[in-house]
Amino acid sequence: MSVKLVRDSKDIELQSELFAYLVATHYKISLQEAYDMDIDVFKKSLSWAMAMNEREKKNIDKQSLKQRTGGEVVDLDYSWLGGDN
Numbered sequence: 001m002s003v004k005l006v007r008d009s010k011d012i013e014l015q016s017e018l019f020a021y022l023v024a025t026h027y028k029i030s031l032q033e034a035y036d037m038d039i040d041v042f043k044k045s046l047s048w049a050m051a052m053n054e055r056e057k058k059n060i061d062k063q064s065l066k067q068r069t070g071g072e073v074v075d076l077d078y079s080w081l082g083g084d085n
Contacts, residue, residue, distance in 0.1 A: 026053070
């Protein structure tokens with residue numbers, strides 16, 4: 001998801017609906033159940049749902065690349081370069 005400027009209250013409302021939808025679909029609950037969640041539980045649930053969606057997207061991209069190239073796809077982790085050790 002990209003970061004965009006909030007122009008009015010409608011933007012906030014749409015973003016809230018999107019987040020509720022992500023939580024509801026990830027956990028297979030109703031939108032009303034997502035809206036009724038405690039705010040801290042909702043935030044944690046949203047974080048996990050977004051993380052899992054990102055992971056799933058990466059796996060789909062990896063499988064697509066593997067099919068297109070017909071070869072092995074290797075994940076490289078460069079995250080350690082940004083850390084202070």
